[in-house]
Amino acid sequence: MGLKLTRGAFAHPATSLRYRTGSWRMERPVHRHRPAPCHAVCPAGEDAQAWLALVAEERYREAWETIVAVNPLPAVTGRVCHHPCEQICNRGNFDEPIAIHHIERWLGDQAITTGWAYPAVAPAHGAKTVAVVGAGPAGCSAAWQLTRRGYRVDLFEALPVAGGLLRSALPPYRLPRSVLDGELERLLASGIAFRPGQRLGRDFSLDELGSEYAAVFLGPGTQRSRDWDIDGATPQDLHVGLDLLKRWLDVGFVPDWTSAAIIGGGNTAIDLARVLRHAGVETVHVVTHQSLPHPGVEQTDTMPAIAREIEQAMEEGVVFHEHRGVQRLVLRGERVVGLELVHRKELREVNEAVRHVSFEGTESLLHVDQVIPAIGQTVDPAGLESLLERRDFLTATEQGRLSGAPGLYAGGDACGNHGSVSAAIGDGRRAALTIERDLQRIADPDHGEPPAITPAELNMNYFEPQPRQHAPVLPVAERSGEAEIISGLAQQQVAREAHRCLSCGNCLACDNCWTLCPDVAVLKTRHPVEDGSHYVFDYDFCKGCGLCARECPTSYIVMETEP
Amino acid sequence: MIEIRIHGRGGQGNVVAAYLLATAAFEEGRYAQAFPNFGAERRGAPVTAFVRIADRPIRRRCQVLEPAFLIVQDDTLLHLPDITAGLQDGGAILVNSTGDSAELGTQLKRTVVALPASALAQEILGRPVPNTALLSAFLALTGLLPQTALVKALGGRFHGAVLDNNRQLVEQAAAQVNAGAWQEGPHAVRA
Amino acid sequence: MQYALEGSQALARTVALCRPQVIAAYPITPQTHIVENLSKLVADGLLDCELVSVESEFSAASVVLGAVAAGARAYTASSSQGILLMCEVLYNISGLRLPMVMTCANRAVSGPLSIWNDQQDSMAVRDAGWVQLYCATNQEAVDTTIQAYLIAEQTELPVMVCVDGFTLTHTLEVLDIPDQQQVDRFLPPFNFDRRLDPTSPISIGTLVAPDFFTESRGDHHRALTNAQQAIVAAAAAWEDVCGRRQNPLLCVSDMGDARIGILTLGSIAGTLAAARDHFQSVPATRLMALRAFRPFPAEAIRHACEGLTDLVVLERALSPGSGGIVGTEVRAALSELQTAPRVHNFSVGLGGRDVPMDIYPRIHEAVRAGSGIPFDIIDLEPDKLPAAI
């Protein structure tokens, strides 16, 4: 029976659903996750946006677990990382970047105080065992990643305790030992077999490891200071930066100098400078041929030390000499009484080669009772001779494979990276993933990550300016000893700060698309659908107008030409 | 069937007079019809209304062209050119006037009865509204309907003291005319 | 019960007896007395309904449209320009099949301006899809108004009750007004199943494409044609209640051997009847008063014209450039007869011109003289016409 007219041609409710306007569509909206810049830039590989979302929903433990799935040491990195995530945060273009490191730190501390266990899985029966050498950031990261993937891990460490340079080189006012221990102890308790006091080359050899373990990861760090001299001259009572720092950290060595000059622009140099100041050395100079961090200065030309630390060092009275080199040691007998400095810069040749150029006529004298080189360290060759062939560093691939040494992997400072803790953690993780792939004979994925969300792609009409939360900083006068200089945020500050996250490239579940679709073609779901959002597009009716994509605050919706 | 034309001025209750007379007939079980000569005239302008009274249902809807009687609510209207137009031979005119009936009769060459209706009303009702007095006198003259019928009709419009005064006015007006004088008028034959 | 009442007053009382829930109107002579009387009934608490005094006839019609759609029994009344201003809404009301009753106090349409009676206004909307019933007397107006509600609500069509302005609306006469029990027995409460209701939210007034519009019109036409049965049934049912016989479609009063017939609409019928008795010398005449103009009772008219040699259609309207409106339709209806009477069509009584008793002999003279007069304005006075250009 065909369609019959109704009296007066009335119509029944919602019968328009018979008419599928989806056929009008030339483009369709889709949910497209793209990395937030904070994610793309993180050396450790954290997706800050993802765990900030959980924090905003007050799902703190899940947030922490999301972090440690990538970085097992949030309480540490929350303190010591130079957090490039915040420099690039899109919110920075709007008002101020999210205080990501503070929230990470708070979660790490929360995990320590409430004793959250690392979410590890018990190794399967007959699970393969991997050796990890060096319990520094890289080693711990690799060990953890393998453990949580169900492998057995033996973690070898020369020292009696884990932590590597985190323990040996970071002053407690930057990283309180309680925090370091609180994190490491629980991490090692996650199922990692920790072998302290086992030194490579003394207690075991690479070959032994190679034969006993399915794979070996090397994270030995850099234990050997570079040789230093000026035209062959070295002071008789030469102290080396890192050793001084270690000694101060171990035994609380306090010098009796009134003035000192530290050569170098790395974190060690700055840490030492500050330690000396705190210890009462009146004038402390830092001499570097690089530039202090200023906006607009090339990364390559800036001191590698963390800007925040440099700032605080200045506050504490450390004197900086940028773009300076040491031309000559001024000696009284074999004792150093001063330095002749000269303006010096790194210049790039046409062939990109770097040349240090001193500018004649810019010489000046600096009188100090101590000159301390802090120009970096190299790998201790003991046990690694075969791999090093008297090079300073191990050479590993992006995936962490040691070239020409199957079954051997490496990461961290030993590979001569920029000495950032986060980078080491990233190395460890990537290497662990590579190990797993190699053990399972899986080829490396050739995924080029899609580009990160840019500020222009966000619809900022939907955001309100909100000031960034700030944590109290210890006044200069009180900065001596171990008291942590920057304290943390309070819980409600953390919550407020997490809500500032724009959620770049991810669904905020803000309802905009659901509210603004003129065709009721966006439907809200009770539980998140597999793309993680709370909405689905009803392509039976979506006309493809693009309003939802245009108005999506986070650029999570994009228009695609119809398949 | 008797046909009556009522002359008045806008605002004098010309139509009301017609309605009252027809209603009085209805109260006596007669058939009646009353309607204005529909116009757009405003207050003060000369207006007319018609009344038909019969013993059988009245079917015609046309205007009254040959009335048996005229009731004139205001003697100034007597000077209108065709005031007596269509008035049947032997038809009579009742006019609200303080003048002399015979005099007016000779002027109009018709039987005329003058009644100072406004004065009577002023005296009894306190307002110079001629309708009640004119209608009562008309009924008395023609013997068409008993006074009681008019009182009933008035009862449909007035209550309490006003009705009592009107009742009194009905008696007074009836007493002022020669009852039954027009009994043998043209309506007698046609009724 | 019998009363001496003005037509408008009687209609107001009658409408009140039908228990309308919403009344909307805008004043226009000669409809005003009806609405004034209804307002008084509401003011005196004798009628419980929503009385909406709108700002135009257009809104009056729109308000009752909305009221019926929302499930209420509604009433409105108008005349002349008012009916024409309503015109667009009238089509809409009937097309949406919304049942309601309105009184048209028939009046001429301007210009030049005339406030007096003829039937040009209701004739102008004869195609609006409404039932149109014409009343010869005020008693018919009373009875028809009550029946109109039953007809409307049974057929889901609006009904226009046409009553001659002034001639009926302003005439006091003796009328029988039924009591409430009688009306309630006859007219059940209004229960409109297509009403706007949140519990079954339908959409009324949709856009209908060419593939169905013809059917919607066809359905409307069929419904209006079939409404004849409802009209007949309503008259019979009302007779059972009040005892008054009423010819539902066409009122015929014969004289047995009549060869001439006169068909008219509205109050002229009474004058003609009176005249027929008055002028004994005039040949026997069959008088017909057309009550239902829409639906048009062609069959009833053919039947009523059997044996006639001449039929005069006398109407109070005019289609300039064509002539009579009713006459044309009657002529068309009769054309199907084997021996159709000659049809003479006259307009009369336009703009309130009095239709006197002697119109009756004049009609007969005209018929005797002419052999079938297609159309003429019978009471036109040629010497008053301006010089033709």
Next chain:
Amino acid sequence: MGDSSDQLSHRGLRLSQPRFSGLESGHRACQGCGEALGARLVTEAAGPDVAYANATGCLEVFTTAWPDSAWRVPWIHSLFENAPAVAAGMEAALKARGKTTRVISMGGDGSTFDIGFQALSGMLERGHNVLHVCFDNEAYMNTGIQRSSSTPHAASTTTSPSGKVRMGKRHLKKDIVSIVAAHHIPYAATSSVAYPSDIRKKVRRALAIDGPTFLHIHTPCPLGWGHDGALSIEVARLAVQTGLFPIIELERGRLAGSMPIRTVRPVTDYLQLQTRFRHLFADDARAREELEHLQALADHNIEVYNLRGTQPDSRDSEGADTVRRGGMRWA
């Protein structure tokens, strides 16, 4: 995404949405239609116990092509110029029948500002308990973009085209809300589809009032204004942020509230997105003058309604629709 949504029963999901939607999918509005969005938001805020009278226009045509209707609410369309009168009749009927169902009449700017203005005025004057919603897209779009008394000054339409001697519409946009407010009704307000929360708030406010109320919603028409459908919200937002469309509330004829503009944008930001104003960007003295004229009109609005926000306000032109994680901020 597509695949995941395909695995869901959309029909079921549609029926279990955590909001009431009086307007369903399957209507035939243009892509990015502001009026369709506005109508849906109004029904959402008004809820199910409301009956609607809809004037002739796009909304009526695209929602009810028999036998289909996109409405889930009792709805009637009668004519172009009588929606408020029909609504008045519905209100009277519902009152007489002892129902509490509320009545809303809806129309475009044509039916509200022009042809239906008398019926609207009558409804307001008689104090019917009816909310009239005007979806203002500033021209007769249903008949092909002819100018109405709501068309803004200098806008080009098919009956106010720009040409050698004309710069689009010569006359001003009628100040309907002031005229309506002059009826001394309890509540009259303006709003915009760029601010859904504002629409919802005002619909609820109006329906809570016993008496006639009026809501004037600015609804971009991609076709008639000449912008991409995706820009409908952006354009509507700019109309507010430039001051050309003030968002205000009037109670008993008095200004009772307004949406402050936090950062006032130049009118050109708004105009240049729409081809109906394209002629104003020609290198022509009269074009420059008209641009200045429109800027002056915007400045005048800002002054008259005191729209310049002093400090950030959660209800201003930028704060009003701030999103929050988790949404449902309007539920």
